[in-house]
Amino acid sequence: MSQHQKRTLARVLVALALFFAIMAVDKLGFLNVPGGLWIEFGLYLIPYLIAGYDVLGRAVHGIAHGQVFDENFLMTIATVGAFALVFFPESNPHMAEGAAVMLFYQVGEWFQSYAVGKSRKSIADMMDIAPEYANLQRDGKLEEVDPYDVEVGDTIVIKPGERVPLDGVVLEGSSQLDTTALTGESIPRVVGVGAKVISGCINKGGVLTVRVEKPYGESTVQRILELVEEASERKARTENFITRFARYYTPIVVGLALVLALVPPLLFGQPLAKCVESALIFLVVSCPCALVISVPLSFFGGIGAASKIGVLVKGSSYLETLGGVQTVVFDKTGTLTNGVFTVVAVHPGKGVDPELALSYAAHAEAYSTHPIALSLRESYSGVIDRSKIDNVEERSGQGVSAVVDSHTVLVGNGKLMEAEQVPFDDCELVGTILHVAIDGAYAGHIVIADVVKEDAKETIARLHAVGVKKCVMLTGDREEVAAAVAHELGIDEYRAQCLPADKVHEVERLLAELGAKDGADEAEVNAKRPKLAFVGDGINDAPVLMRADIGIAMGGMGSDAAIEAADVVLMEDEPSKIATTIAIARKTMRIVWQNIIFAIGVKVLIMILALPFIGLANMWLAVFGDVGVACIAILNAMRALRVR
Numbered sequence: 011m012s013q014h015q016k017r018t019l020a021r022v023l024v025a026l027a028l029f030f031a032i033m034a035v036d037k038l039g040f041l042n043v044p045g046g047l048w049i050e051f052g053l054y055l056i057p058y059l060i061a062g063y064d065v066l067g068r069a070v071h072g073i074a075h076g077q078v079f080d081e082n083f084l085m086t087i088a089t090v091g092a093f094a095l096v097f098f099p100e101s102n103p104h105m106a107e108g109a110a111v112m113l114f115y116q117v118g119e120w121f122q123s124y125a126v127g128k129s130r131k132s133i134a135d136m137m138d139i140a141p142e143y144a145n146l147q148r149d150g151k152l153e154e155v156d157p158y159d160v161e162v163g164d165t166i167v168i169k170p171g172e173r174v175p176l177d178g179v180v181l182e183g184s185s186q187l188d189t190t191a192l193t194g195e196s197i198p199r200v201v202g203v204g205a206k207v208i209s210g211c212i213n214k215g216g217v218l219t220v221r222v223e224k225p226y227g228e229s230t231v232q233r234i235l236e237l238v239e240e241a242s243e244r245k246a247r248t249e250n251f252i253t254r255f256a257r258y259y260t261p262i263v264v265g266l267a268l269v270l271a272l273v274p275p276l277l278f279g280q281p282l283a284k285c286v287e288s289a290l291i292f293l294v295v296s297c298p299c300a301l302v303i304s305v306p307l308s309f310f311g312g313i314g315a316a317s318k319i320g321v322l323v324k325g326s327s328y329l330e331t332l333g334g335v336q337t338v339v340f341d342k343t344g345t346l347t348n349g350v351f352t353v354v355a356v357h358p359g360k361g362v363d364p365e366l367a368l369s370y371a372a373h374a375e376a377y378s379t380h381p382i383a384l385s386l387r388e389s390y391s392g393v394i395d396r397s398k399i400d401n402v403e404e405r406s407g408q409g410v411s412a413v414v415d416s417h418t419v420l421v422g423n424g425k426l427m428e429a430e431q432v433p434f435d436d437c438e439l440v441g442t443i444l445h446v447a448i449d450g451a452y453a454g455h456i457v458i459a460d461v462v463k464e465d466a467k468e469t470i471a472r473l474h475a476v477g478v479k480k481c482v483m484l485t486g487d488r489e490e491v492a493a494a495v496a497h498e499l500g501i502d503e504y505r506a507q508c509l510p511a512d513k514v515h516e517v518e519r520l521l522a523e524l525g526a527k528d529g530a531d532e533a534e535v536n537a538k539r540p541k542l543a544f545v546g547d548g549i550n551d552a553p554v555l556m557r558a559d560i561g562i563a564m565g566g567m568g569s570d571a572a573i574e575a576a577d578v579v580l581m582e583d584e585p586s587k588i589a590t591t592i593a594i595a596r597k598t599m600r601i602v603w604q605n606i607i608f609a610i611g612v613k614v615l616i617m618i619l620a621l622p623f624i625g626l627a628n629m630w631l632a633v634f635g636d637v638g639v640a641c642i643a644i645l646n647a648m649r650a651l652r653v654r
Contacts, residue, residue, distance in 0.1 A: 015120065022116050025061035029109055032057070036106070051096055054105040062089065062112035081297050084260065085115055087267075088293040092629060095287060107629030111294055114637040121641055141175035141209060147219070157209075157226040168218045174211045177229050178220040180204060185215035263296040274622050284622055291620040291627050295613050295635035304605040304643035311650030312598030320581040321591045328577040331560045332595035336540035337520055338478050338588065339554075341513075342485035342495060344547040345564055345585060346469075347460040351382055353389035354461060355439055358454035365392075367453045371446050374412040374419040377402050382442055382458055383410075405429075409444070420447040427452075440494035460487075462495060465586040470500045472589035476596070479540075482520065484513045484554075513554045517544060521559070545588060551575075562588060598650045605643040612639050 032053045035041060041050050059066075062085070069086035092108030144157045147165040157175040160166060165181065168174055174187065186198035188211060198214055201207055207220060208230040226232055271289035274280035309326035316323045323329050343349050356364040372390035375383035376399055387394065400413040408429065409422015420430055421444055427434040432447045434455065441459030445452070470481050483504040485492050492506035505516055518526075525539040544551070544558035552575040555561030563576030564583045580587055616635040619627035 018116070018120050022061055022113070022120060025057040025113055025116075028057040028060070029054070029106075029113055033106060047096065051093065051105050054109045055093070058089065058093075058109040058112050061109075061116045065112065065115070081260075084263070084293055084297050085112065087264070088290050088632075091286065091290045091293070095283060095290075107633070111629065111633050111636070114633050115297075118637040118640045118644075121644055141173045144175035145169065145172075157229075160222055160226065162222055162225055164222045166220050166222060168207075168213045168220060170213055170215060170217065172213050174207050174209050174213065174220075176220075176222045176226055177206070177208050177224040178222045179206055180218055181221050182219035183217050185213050185218050188212040188214050259296075259298055263293065267293045267296075270622070280622050284625070287629075288620050288622045288625070288627075291629055291632040292617055294629065294632035295616045295620065295627075297636045303640060304609070304647045305602055307644060307647040308598055308602045308605065308650050311601075311647055312594055315594045315598075315651050316578075316591050319587055319590055320584075321587055322579040322581060323591070323595075324577050324579075328560055329595050329598060331541050332543065332578065332592055333599040334541040335543045335560065335592055335595075336478060337480045337482065337524060337542045338473055339482045339484060339517060339520065339542065339544045339558065340501075340585075341544075341546040341551050342483055342487060342492065343460060344583075345545055346466045346483065346495065346499065347462050349460065349547070351385035351442070351458050352461050353385060353456055354441060354459045355457040356454065357435070357437060357457070359435075359452045362453045364454070367446050367448075368456065370414055370417070370419045370448055370453065371421045371444060371456060373399055373414040374402070374410055374421045378404070378410060382444070385458055386444070386456065417449050421445070440491055459491075462498060463583070463585065465584055467499050469585040469589060472586060473592070474500075476589050476593045478589075478592065480520075482516075484508045484516055510551075510553055513551070514557050517542065517554050517557050543588075543592075545585065546576075547583075594650070601646055601650050605646055608646075609639050609643055 032050075035053075036050060041053075043049070065082050065085055069082040072083060089108045089112045092111065093105055096105065141157050143154045144160050145152045145167040146155045146160055147153075147167055152167055160176055166176065166178070168185075170185070180201055180203050182203065184200070184202040186200055187207065188198055199211075201218070206223075207218070209226075209232075210230060267289040270292055271282075271286045274285045275282045306326075309329055312329050313323050313326065316329075323332070340346050353368075356368055358364045358367050368386075368390055369392055372387050372392075373394055375386050376394050376396055378384075398415045402410065402412040404410055405422060405426055408426035409420065411418070411420050411426075413419070420426055420432065423443065424434060424445065427445050427447065430447065430450070432445075432450060432452055434445045434447075434452055437443050437455055437457060439457045439459070441457045444456040444458060446454055446456065473481055480502045481500075483492065483496055483499075483501045485495075485504070485506055486508050487506060489506040492504050495501070496504040505512070508516065521542055524542060541559040543560045543562055544554050545562040545564070546555055547564035551563075555563065555575040560578065561576040562578045562580065564580050564585070578591065613635055616627050616631055618624065620632070
């Protein structure tokens with residue numbers, strides 16, 4: 011709670027205590043004396059002014075600067091009017107109600123401030139990731155400098171308890187990094203020599219020496235901060251409508267209140283005091299606070315809930331769109347799979363040790379820069395002795411041959427084996443098959459594949475569970491690989507061997523199935539139809555990310571281009587968080603519409619009851635219709651913050 015909130019709360023509590031004390035004195039009959047009405051008037055005026063002097067001040071300031079029609083103006087007219095009814099002898103005194111309206115309005119305002127502060131906290135935690143300094147290593151000494159002054163290639167030192175100031179690679183040391191503020195994950199990440207570190211994490215262990223790879227302006231932390239700042243500018247259609255609604259609604263309400271106060275007495279002979287009272291009730295209950303506060307608060311809460319799990323939604327407009335997603339399209343490599351080739355199986359020949367086959371293959375591929383060769387060497391646990399390797403020969407489109415420890419070794423595909431007349435076995439596994447032959451004898455084969463992410467299958471299942479009707483995978487990979495991955499994960503549709511332009515074409519086809527229309531005049535149709543989300547990670551995904559209704563980028567491994575083009579960024583490469591974020595978005599939209607329907611419904615009902623010829627509503631009911639409805643709507647809006 012801020013100091014301002016504490017002072018406001020103290021002031022309101024004092025005013026409430028005085029109000030109830032005066033009410034007790036009044037009810038006990040101590041004011042039933044000559045001039046008691048004016049004593050009551052003066053007494054109720056004290057808590058009224060203590061609680062509402064700032065509201066009165068803002069109303070006067072607004073009138074002076076031409077900004078008349080706002081909630082401060084409505085509250086001032088209604089409460090001053092309630093006190094002014096004392097000048098109508100035929101009217102019952104309404105000083106208590108006038109003071110109560112202001113008091114409970116301030117209670118609602120404080121509650122709103124507290125709720126906004128609470129919903130802002132998770133985003134504020136994310137905003138609190140900016141490093142204040144960096145320990146720059148120069149000439150063997152450490153110099154504390156501004157992160158902006160550190161250049162690419164410089165060496166920095168991160169001590170225990172300090173925040174990582176810039177993105178880089180660990181040169182010395184090992185530690186554990188707290189990534190909670192970035193990814194929402196509570197388990198520390200272990201890093202050592204050669205590991206990449208990103209700015210914004212907190213070093214929880216040993217001293218790390220890091221080589222800087224990006225300037226501060228392009229670092230992870232700066233990119234996140236920029237995206238968070240931009241998010242506030244992208245309001246949802248519902249939020250913009252409520253803002254416009256309030257702008258025109260208030261002057262209309264004031265006009266109707268004047269009509270309600272003056273027309274019945276002039277045309278139908280209704281008592282002036284009764285009509286003025288009805289007009290005041292009308293003004294109190296018509297205050298749009300419940301809508302103006304709760305709708306943006308709901309969206310803010312939804313964005314805050316997403317940030318808790320390490321998902322950055324760039325604005326409420328995207329949260330609204332996400333709530334209507336029925337089709338999710340995935341890139342494969344780096345999104346549903348790890349994007350790194352790995353040895354998934356070693357099938358040795360008859361009587362051959364698997365480690366022996368892997369060892370000879372790793373030695374034969376020791377000088378190759380091909381990604382498959384790199385993954386093969388990484389999977390080999392032993393040390394490659396290059397002194398044992400001779401006569402290395404690359405066979406284009408086939409593989410490699412080499413002499414390893416005086417043995418002739420062949421490593422490659424079936425074409426290489428056929429060319430050397432070596433019988434080989436087929437493999438049922440999907441992936442790249444490397445056959446190995448030693449001195450003309452078949453030694454087995456090694457399966458290398460891009461492995462699906464641990465939570466990829468869970469992702470598809472959870473998306474269907476939250477109401478997504480179709481999950482589609484687009485990939486540039488071979489047909490058999492795409493089919494195997496789609497079958498393993500439960501993908502509804504897939505397209506293989508897609509170029510970037512093909513992915514855009516496929517997304518446009520799927521959008522057409524959802525009823526998408528081209529042209530500015532079709533904006534209303536596109537706003538109401540089901541939505542399509544695309545999830546990708548590479549620079550080649552940027553065009554399709556922008557073409558989809560909503561683009562989702564994998565922030566951990568994803569390219570800068572993809573992250574900039576996307577509307578939603580996953581700070582950790584966990585696609586299962588997409589389903590959680592969609593659930594958050596749908597919950598947020600339910601809350602928004604619940605508040606809109608509830609607030610408008612209650613207010614319209616009380617307005618009807620307040621009409622002079624009905625006369626069933628009093629000022630206390632108006633207080634509930636304003637402050638009570640606002641408090642209920644705020645409480646409901648705060649549910650958006652909770653993540654299941």
